[in-house]
Amino acid sequence: MKTEYYNAVDNKERAIERAVELLKFGEVVAIPTETVYGLAANGLDESACLKIFTAKRRPADNPLILHISHLEELTHLIQDNGRGSELIKYLWPGPLTLIYKKSDRIPNCVCAGGDTVAIRMPSHPVAREIIKQCKFPLAAPSANISGKPSPTNGKDVLEDMDGVIAGVIDGGDCNIGVESTVVDLSGNRPKILRPGYYSLEDLKEYLPDVEMDNALLEPGEIPKSPGQKYRHYAPKARVEVYFGNKDKIHQMIHERIKSDEKTGLLLFEDSMPLFNEERLSLGDRNNPVEMGKVLFSHLREMDRKKMDLILIEFEKTEGFGIALYNRLLKASGGNIFEVKL
Ligand code: TXA
Ligand code: MG
Numbered sequence: 001m002k003t004e005y006y007n008a009v010d011n012k013e014r015a016i017e018r019a020v021e022l023l024k025f026g027e028v029v030a031i032p033t034e035t036v037y038g039l040a041a042n043g044l045d046e047s048a049c050l051k052i053f054t055a056k057r058r059p060a061d062n063p064l065i066l067h068i069s070h071l072e073e074l075t076h077l078i079q080d081n082g083r084g085s086e087l088i089k090y091l092w093p094g095p096l097t098l099i100y101k102k103s104d105r106i107p108n109c110v111c112a113g114g115d116t117v118a119i120r121m122p123s124h125p126v127a128r129e130i131i132k133q134c135k136f137p138l139a140a141p142s143a144n145i146s147g148k149p150s151p152t153n154g155k156d157v158l159e160d161m162d163g164v165i166a167g168v169i170d171g172g173d174c175n176i177g178v179e180s181t182v183v184d185l186s187g188n189r190p191k192i193l194r195p196g197y198y199s200l201e202d203l204k205e206y207l208p209d210v211e212m213d214n215a216l217l218e219p220g221e222i223p224k225s226p227g228q229k230y231r232h233y234a235p236k237a238r239v240e241v242y243f244g245n246k247d248k249i250h251q252m253i254h255e256r257i258k259s260d261e262k263t264g265l266l267l268f269e270d271s272m273p274l275f276n277e278e279r280l281s282l283g284d285r286n287n288p289v290e291m292g293k294v295l296f297s298h299l300r301e302m303d304r305k306k307m308d309l310i311l312i313e314f315e316k317t318e319g320f321g322i323a324l325y326n327r328l329l330k331a332s333g334g335n336i337f338e339v340k341l
Contacts, residue, residue, distance in 0.1 A: 004167040005158070008032065008126045015169045016126060020133045022166045023048075028055055030143040030157045031130055032171025033122040035095045035180050035197070036150035036296070037157045038067065038140030039165065040130070046107035049139045053109065055164045058146045062226045063112035064139040065097050065120050065180075069131035077103055077119060077137060083185040086206035093123035095180040095197040110139050112226060116186045126171045142179060149233045149296035149331065152177045156300050177293040178323055182225060183210065192216075193225035195323040197292075202319075216326050232330040235299040237264070237307045239332035243314040244339035250274055252339060253311055264307035266298050271313060278305055282313065288320045295324065299331060 004022070006015035019029045019040075026048040028041045039056060041048040043066040053060060066077060071088070074080075078100035087096060102117035111117050119137075122128060131138050142150035143157050151157040154170030161168060181196030183203065190210040192200060203210045215223040240256075242249045250271065257263050257277055264278045268285035280298045283290025291314075302310045314336075316325060329336055 001163055001166065003158075003162050003165060005154075006167065006169050007154075008169050008171045012126065016129050016133065019130050019167060019169050023130070023134050023138065025166075026051075027166035028052055029167040029169060030151075030161055030165060031127050031138075031140065031169045032124055032154075032174060033067075033127045033140075034124045034175045035122075035178060036152050036174055036176075037143040037154075038122075038127070038138070039143040039161070040067070040138040040140040042134070043067070043110060043137040043139035044105060044107065045136075046109055049107055049109050051165075052139060052141060055161065056141060056144070056146050058141065059226075060109065061112050062141075062146075063114060063116075063118060064110045064141050065118040066106075066110065066137040067127065067131055067140050068119060068121050068137050069093075069128045071121075073137060074119060076105055077117060079103060081185065083190065084183070084207065087183070087203065090206055091198060091202075093121040093128065095123075095176055096120065097180045097182045097194075099182065099184040099186050099193070101186050116184070118182065120180055124171065124175075126169065130169075147232060147234055149235060149299045150179060151300075152293075152297050156297060159300065173293070173297075175293070176289075177296060178320075178327060181323070183207075184224070191224065193223065195326050197320060197323065199319040199322055217322070217329070233296065233299075233327050234331045234333065235303045235310065237302055237310045239299075239310045239312065239328075239335060241312045241314050241328045241332050241336040242339050243316045243336070245341045246271075248339045248341060249313060253313075256309075256311060261308040262306065263309045263311060264302040264305060266295075266302075266310060266312040268313055268315075278302075278307065285313075285315050288315070288317060288324055292320060292324055295327065
């Protein structure tokens, strides 16, 4: 398949117009959102959504998020239990996905045969305009081949999807770079199934009884969200992550890079001058938002440089740091180590 490419930074109107046409034809189009790029199709059309699973090589038991642009669309898609109205009021549009019992309009493959559906209202202007003009919700998982890091720029989308889908809309770099926080509102007690930009503390302000699915932060546990149980966000290279005492970590990295393996480093900006090896900056060590923005694209860049091993420096913090910890846990297959004095 020839993939049509449109740059939405230079010519937004043309990019949006063609994306809408292709989506109305039942095709799959990659679109930018504020979190990561999404692989979009008409969320009410089963055969269009099945194309997403093929393009991504996604297991059929992993459900999709439906993206909407206006609140009125929500009522047709869910059985409203009145939950989450404060979250919606204050945090939508934005990097937050809510799970409800589904209405009977949702195609089976979208909810992987289950009785719930995940809904998100993105804030990215290009995504919003495309959804609005389509007049149907867009099913859109992250635009990577299953298991790989989510793409956060047009080049990374093309790496996985060129020749596989009908179109790619390039909106430049994603602002957040890490997928949305997923909250399940369908059960007795609201639960975070995937940590994201909004942390447990952020959500508690609007939903005091929300809790974290603790399996998300433990290597051996089985999480409730289907997508969290697979090896995920992972580059081809092996990954090892170190947090704790800064000087000791630098010492260890110096030891590790003496081996024959082709090793790439992801370091905080203040550590960059200490090494000469292949390395990329994670920004300010006290600002996890900077790390979130570049983490996935750096993992892909290290794969393009054909590294065998990627060593990552990390600061374990609360808030958004929890989401980063969860992604690093997956990307490294549990190889995340605390380094003490
Ligand atoms: O930021 C995001 O959420 C991005 C952008 C494109 O919107 N999308 C995204 O979709 O990350 P995806 O499919 O890569 O991840 C969706 C996650 C998966 O872990 C999936 O298992 C979970 O949400 N999920 C979706 N529907 C669910 C449901 N009904 N019940 C439980 N988990 C669900
Ligand atoms: Mg994904």
